[in-house]
Amino acid sequence: KNQVEQSPQSLIILEGKNCTLQCNYTVSPFSNLRWYKQDTGRGPVSLTIMTFSENTKSNGRYTATLDADTKQSSLHITASQLSDSASYICVVSQSGKSTFGDGTTLTVKP
């Protein structure tokens, strides 16, 4: 069964600090890997989209990396802000079907 595993399940950091979230997947082959930010009670918002040939993609303070050989991705958040507190979801797509990870809940404290 195709799976997407995210770690850690939750993370608490101080404002201004950096953090890295991990995503391991078994979906193969895949069309793309996406990272989303989901605020509580809201729809997921796309942060980055990477195809299998891309190693890194940045969006402001968010940088995603992809190692298609080891089937691992990471999302690095630089200089965290209070508004970064949310759930971060890794999604791996294979043709028209997407598999979602359970998400990492990030809490940024002042």
Place this chain on the structure above:
Amino acid sequence: EPEVTQTPSHQVTQMGQEVILRCVPISNHLYFYWYRQILGQKVEFLVSFYNNEISEKSEIFDDQFSVERPDGSNFTLKIRSTKLEDSAMYFCASSARPAEAFFGQGTRLTVV
């Protein structure tokens, strides 16, 4: 910035009733999706729709569910004979290319 619009934002229905959740995808998008998120759980794929037909569906998307694109702008999810366990956030998404998915803000369905 164009966005996916979902209505209503919250729907309460009695068990056994039928509900229709409505979505207006981004105008130039060709791929449409419905997802479900039960409270406290992860987002689950329900169905993808392209060229006026279902292109992929999950095991969750059984005969109780149906989708329709009744006109050029709307995309609907119908749930027949709702059950308590259908209570969840339902997200519509659309994309110009396969499997990119820009999400709406969701409809919270509560079955009582």
